[in-house]
Amino acid sequence: MDLPPVGLGTMGIDDPDAVATALSVGYRHLDTARIYDNEAVVGDGLAAGLTAVDLDRGDVTVATKLWIDDLRGEAVAPAARESAERLGVDAIDLLYVHRPRGDYDPETTLPALDRLVEEGLVRNVGVSNFELADLDRAVEVLGRPPAAHQTELHPLFYRPELLDHAREHGYPVVAYSPLAGGRVREVDAVTEVADAHGTTPEAVAIAWAAAKEPVVTIPKASSEAHLRANLAAADLDLTDAEVAAIDAVEREEELFPE
Template identity: 45%
Template structure:
């Protein structure tokens, strides 16, 4: 017998941001992207994450428009690509993102990577301008190391809301999570299923079998226990629903300790321009 789907009210929130969202990285088939966003929202999701670099903002916006959910009930985030981080480009490309997404405002806007055209104070001043103009509700960064996070928080006039990083049981990001906690910054985890490697991890699979759920649900529940907002990518209805059912899974202390003890560290997203390289 399949699990009943949780409703949207069962999704915990981190300072107004739903702690389980729909990621859209590599969701490049237009029809599939539109359908997955609409399906997820009508299933109960209220957090959708995209980026300029994904090439699917228009489709994400169309999926939101088609869903039987008010735009104001959706927490919508996108990211400014690393070629667009000069101040004037931040403004121009964010306005273009808004047009593609079919919305007057973003709930969250990220600096996608602190690389290439990222200019520190100058870039962040442009994000502050967008915030002051009411085009974005919250300012965030992505792929920032602890010291970079601290500097951004000190530089911005607007509060630094979140840092989005790769995070899963094989890359727990303990230092980043500790620094974020000290700063009052949320952590958003991308690739929370380690691009499918959670299904090959014996610890996660064993715990999943004990609960009669998937290893994906175990990984997502573990992240939630750590206070991390997860944004797994899913396209087919079955996968969208399986991730959503993770909201019903509670791990006990012993299971969390078993996952914490996974003796493996694997980074799935590791470009040469990553600040850790």
Template identity: 45%
Template sequence: MSQQLPGSDECPRANGMPMLGLGTWENTDPDECIESVQDALEAGYRHVDTAQAYGNETEVGEGIARSDVDRDDVFLATKVWLDNLAYDDVIDTTSASLDRLGTDYVDLLYVHWPSRTYDAEETLEAFDELEERGWIERVGVSNFEPEHMEEAVDILDAPLFANQIECHPLLPQEEVRAKAQELDVEVVGYSPLARGDVFDNDTLTDIAEDNGVSAAQVSLAWLRDKGVTAIPKATGRDHIEDNWRSLDLTLDDEEIERIDAIDERGRRVDPGFGPWN
């Protein structure tokens, strides 16, 4: 892919963050990861999400470097793993992340989970320090429940920019989204296709058929309507392009209501250390 897809310069942004990005969770084949990042950027994506725990920061950085897109035009995010959240470990492992990514800064750094070595005061003090150093442009958290978000906002000197959570039509996360709106925090949705389960939901597939699109596009358009930034994982060019074309889909009020009324609910990512457990 050497050309951007139609409409690819029209991705909406949330406070400077492109509302559709490339997720890289479980994208562990080195060559495939490099290629998917490069392909996505050359198709028009400008938001790439990774994490220390994914084991692919080097490949993500290489994919950016190989693309025809300048690093400063890419919104790059990574996450500090839950074993590395003591003050010194946050600083040291973020430095290592930057080295692996081949960059002097990331646009957004997340606390991956409020678990294990997470101590709100100590951990967030380190994130403030990173922001002051210019190593990170924005502070984020991931998998935070409403009470954790409120605590983080109270402690941080820097603004809390985003909370990345599992979010899709089968797990709409109304309470977290409402609290985020109250606190002026962006919501980033991971697993926005419910790990493939959107393709088995009759409501989503019926709406997709009515619009001549995929159920993936319907889910991504629904999230965008809710103000949620989506970061679907995609490796093959077909899936990368299909997800990108969701930007051309606008669901009408009746379709949004039908999706809102889906009664299937459940997490696809539910580790024992999740703060809701």
């Protein structure tokens, strides 16, 4: 998929105005999930934003995820239809397996998702929080790579082997929590680069992730100022040495472990 460098992560957003504002300032990728319990909020914000900015529905990628109890073969289609209804869309642009846990079985879950593509309810099938073995099995069962792999990625938690797999198979990596829940402000390598550029640690964290092909980011923001700042951060050019300095951070802090 051709996804923009910065999209909007919506976990915790409960006001449609934040989503509409994101579209008004230039966001074209909205990410939610059934477990966030805000698909209707995102849908209302999408509808308002499309009208306010005079956008076509096709201009915006709308992504959601099936939770681990939605992944039985016979449960996939009803769950996806409920999500589409809450989002107010005829088709979900990108539907992820949220985690390969619970009722997930690649032999039944992935074919059920593929049938939704054939029906037109879903345009692309993605995966989220997969390990390398899970990714390889998905490629084998689908007969193609996933449309995208969403995974936690920020200066305190970085798994280059997942990016290598994406490069090898030609799909984007969607980085969630790229600001590490605000903890990037505590990372010396990040703050030093921010000082050198006269910008914020948050902007550097997004730019660092965006520098890693094929990574796109979905930071959460709700105020117009933060929405604009995150969107602009992808245009910040870091030197190879600056990227390498952040790569070398030894501390690991996974925010959303299994």
